[in-house]
Amino acid sequence: MQATTTATPAAPVRSVSYRYDLDGLRGIAIAFVVVFHVFVGKVSGGVDVFLLLSGYFFLGSQLRYAQRDNPSRNPWWPFWRTLRRLYPALLVVLGTTAVVAFLWVPQMRRLEIIDQFTASLLYYQNWELASQNADYNVASGSVSPLQHLWSMAVQGQFYVLAIAVAMVVIWTGRSRWVTPFLIAVTLASFAYACWLWWENQPLNYYSTWTRMWQLTLGALLALHAHRLTLHPWVRQAFTVIGLAMVLSTGFLFDGAWYFPGAAALYPIGGAVLVILGGGAGPVAGVLAHRAMRWLGDIAYPLYLWHWPILILALILLGMDDVPLWLGLAVIAGSLVLADLTHRIVEKPLRQHARRPIRGERRGAAARAQLLTSGAARARAAAGTVLAAVLVGLLTVQGIWQVRLHNAGGVLLDAELYPxxxxxxxxxxxxxxxxxxxxxxxxxxxxxxxxxxxxxxxxxxxxxxxxxxxxxxxxxxxxxxxxxxxxxxxxxxxxxxxxxxxxxxxxxxxxxxxxxxxxxxxxxxxxxxxxxxxxxxxxxxxxxxxxxxxxxxxxxxxxxxxxxxxxxxxxxxxxxxxxxxxxxxxxxxxxxxxxxxxxxxxxxxxxxxxxxxxxxxxxxxxxxxxxxxxxxxxxxxxxxxxxxxxxxxxxxxxxxxxxxxxxxxxxxxxxxxxxxxxxxxxxxxxxxxxxxxxx
Incomplete structure (x- = not known):
């Protein structure tokens, strides 16, 4: 007989209205990342805001599911859902970048770039860049086209932690420990980021442990921000002030030198104020406008596309700086590709079905659907193609290592190579x-x-x-x-x-x-x-x-x-x-x-x-x-x-x-x-x- 447990959450995550204004904030944050990368050559703070919002949306959704009456105890399903959300767009961008680099950009055929493809696919690019002593540089023909994917690696690593936290809640039936745990992680990570800023800022910039506070703070807001009752005019003021802080960050700080240390409290604090604003007021209405929500929808593929397009364009055109016409072309091309990727790749391959309940045989139902649904077969075919791209990209590093091993000897035939x-x-x-x-x-x-x-x-x-x-x-x-x-x-x-x-x-x-x-x-x-x-x-x-x-x-x-x-x-x-x-x-x-x-x-x-x-x-x-x-x-x-x-x-x-x-x-x-x-x-x-x- 199976024992049963009773959930005793100290602060259960209740269902709250979806915050479309935060979609708009996410879109603006990434848009500023793109503009500053292309034209300014500084870190705008948009990635810091993006990480906070990732923690807010992702862990909140995981815990809401975990506290349902009958969640599935199988950890595969949240991982599978997350993989279907992240990998299709990533594989399209990395596959395209690899083909362009191999055919037309010999400068990119370097072992450290090959290693970064693998690191990006397996979500440890931040640590790979740190191991290569790669400072976060402005755009040029000598910079890696995959440099920007360090933040996706941090986000992916946090997603694993968030799924693990949710699964522990499901398995134990208890969530009382979640808030103290997140508070402890947030404080420890922030303290470490402040200390490491003095000791080793390049490592500080990339480290998962110094970035974690931004994500766990977002998760804490997802758990508790909706409980805070504020006067409507205070909420509106928070939204205005917070958005102004987010938008002004890149003009006041160069994040590559200061974030995620204490200075990152400025953009993060601005995003926190917008969250606490609760979507109230005309400014929040602008953020929730359909155009802003569209920008939020394509934020992920926009972030993926803009940097390799910019770097490869500089190399192919033989330029060291970004003229206005090229910058506008890069931004326009990135927006078009991001929209197409979202419509053609992301949305069709995303898991649209509700999360499985305990005992539901989702795998068997999916196999049966392949026999009756043309759309299901089309998704399976697309997934197979993307899986082949994944295997191909992962194989490249192994092939390169074999070639390097075979060429590794210094002895050449002295008659042919004097x-x-x-x-x-x-x-x-x-x-x-x-x-x-x-x-x-x-x-x-x-x-x-x-x-x-x-x-x-x-x-x-x-x-x-x-x-x-x-x-x-x-x-x-x-x-x-x-x-x-x-x-x-x-x-x-x-x-x-x-x-x-x-x-x-x-x-x-x-x-x-x-x-x-x-x-x-x-x-x-x-x-x-x-x-x-x-x-x-x-x-x-x-x-x-x-x-x-x-x-x-x-x-x-x-x-x-x-x-x-x-x-x-x-x-x-x-x-x-x-x-x-x-x-x-x-x-x-x-x-x-x-x-x-x-x-x-x-x-x-x-x-x-x-x-x-x-x-x-x-x-x-x-x-x-x-x-x-x-x-x-x-x-x-x-x-x-x-x-x-x-x-x-x-x-x-x-x-x-x-x-x-x-x-x-x-x-x-x-x-x-x-x-x-x-x-x-x-x-x-x-x-x-x-x-x-x-």
Whole structure:
């Protein structure tokens, strides 16, 4: 005999009149997101309002169903209903974006974008962007067309929580705990968002845990706002003031810098006032107007469409900024596509039947309907097509990973792909250059793949070699002579030929490298982070203790932080060279390879250029635009004992041009890092320069 339980809700969710004015508010919030993305380049606060309203509508509906007399105990049905609401439009937009990117936008065929397709489909895009250290950027040809889907991921994750809360109410028959639970989550999430704003705003912007308060606050309003009794003129004033706050947010704040911390109380507070207004007054009437409700109906597909249309248009038209005509065209096109998506995709595939009651055999009824209803068969066919799109998009990442694995080796047939040997007279047969520029960015040195580099956010007091041990020792691990490789990512790339040379000539290679952190004893440029200074203190201690046979690093770089394009010697670098001289430690300083940049100093990816233009000359770098007439490090190092300045200019350049391809090998894996196969082909030149030390 099955036991029965009696519901004892402290605050049951009663049926309330549908708030059409909030549909209008949702539409206006998303419209402002679109306008600010296109024309202003700021975050308007519309997404924050959208999240609040999502919490209001979704959890309210879940709990109203949970407190019916006979709700279904099967958690599948609310998930299925939600999937049918969210996925059809998302799959149409992502599928279209993928096709356009694959056929006409080679810049988008990058592994981080492929990963974002999967993250968007599985609703963890916010965490994917955070893991990629992707700031929320204004529209440009270098920004991901899926960047905006972080908020859909947060919303989807909240929906899972909301369904779980409702199912617990159904299973236990008790809802007394729901309000205290939501209050606790709201307060904790808001406090965390305020704290993280000081500590790590990029993560704060994307984090589910710092955004949760906006959704749970909306849920609390759904539970209790209708219980508040206010004078009609107070309600009307709330609506006017609240709408003014929502509309003015983008003019007062840039949400990318301030939300969801304390500043987000301004747009959220405005939306709360509109909700408390209860739909009273002429302003609420305007929000509930049919035109506003239409905007609310298409808000979801409008949000999905506008950003990829904008980004892909900028890339295809070769524009950096959005002129008025293009912005208007993007908005108009987004509205048309959103309306069509809503009418043709969303509405037909949405679940229109009432939610099942306990014991109802909804699955059997649906199967029977397929035999008698043409509309049911049409929906099933459309769902099958969309399921195929989902499987196809999820498969792309796996295919890309297989391709990357197959192309991951740095060894190429030296007769067919001589690389740098072509600069010294080797024959270059007619072959398609390798590796595939689609993949080359992600063919990394073992320092990256073996986690032997200290990355952004890592503890700067920890040297990876101390954690990873022998996995971070290269060359001949049994040798007694040590070569230390120090510096940033432009130094770490040299571990590839040094690994081969170490095994051939009997020395170990020990990397002490950190991302974007050249080695120095004293920071004199104001360019490098405090964590870099801390890391370098530990590197210098280790070098003084180890007394290696040789230290290798790079000696020059452009001051790209200030738009510089020409190599120079940062004032911090010689402080390290003097430290080595004081400790009688030999040093080989490699002149840096060219950096490919636009005239303003921003990076220009060489593989992307080759995908787009396929011209090694046009995609190359004019030598005089990067190099000084002479190696600037020579005047420092040639006066020091046991030090040598290695001029590498002729390793990358022929006459006045540093081409994108040398000896059938792509020289660069991005704008300024050497490709793994090409730097390996430089092993003979490198050994010729360092042999005297070893």
């Amino acid at each position: 690389g740098a040997r072509a600069l010294t007279g080797a024959d270059v047969p007619d072959r398609t250059p390798e590796p595939d520029p689609d993949l080359i960015t992600w063919i990394l040195s073992p320092i990256w793949t073996e986690e032997c580099i200290s990355r952004f956010g890592d503890d700067p007091t920890v040297l990876p070699v101390d954690v990873r041990g022998q996995d971070c020792i290269f060359g001949d691990r049994e040798a007694t002579r040590d070569v230390y490789l120090v510096g940033g990512s432009h130094a770490e790339q040299w571990v590839i030929p040094l690994d081969v040379l170490g095994r051939e000539h009997g020395f170990r290679v020990v990397p002490l490298v950190r991302q974007s952190c050249p080695t120095f004893a004293t920071e004199r440029d104001g360019l490098f982070e405090p964590d870099c200074e801390t890391f370098n203190e530990h590197v210098l201690e280790r070098l003084a203790e180890a007394d290696p046979e040789l230290v290798i690093s790079t000696t020059s770089r452009p001051r790209f932080e200030h738009g510089g394009r020409t190599e120079e010697i940062p004032a911090s670098y010689p402080t390290f060279w003097r430290f080595l001289a004081e400790h009688d430690i030999p040093f080989a300083g490699l002149r840096d390879n060219p950096w490919s940049t636009f005239p303003d100093g921003t990076e220009l990816s060489v593989p992307v250029c080759m995908l787009d233009i396929d011209d090694p000359v046009v995609c190359g770098i004019v030598a005089d635009e990067f190099y000084q007439p002479r190696d600037p490090a020579a005047r420092y190092l040639n006066r020091m004992p046991h030090a040598k300045a290695i001029d590498t200019r002729d390793w990358y350049c022929v006459d006045d041009l540093c081409p994108a391809v040398i000896g059938n090998i792509y020289v660069y894996r991005d704008a300024h890092h050497l490709s793994a196969p090409y730097v390996l082909s430089l092993a003979p030149q490198l050994w010729e320069e360092i042999e005297e030390f070893l």
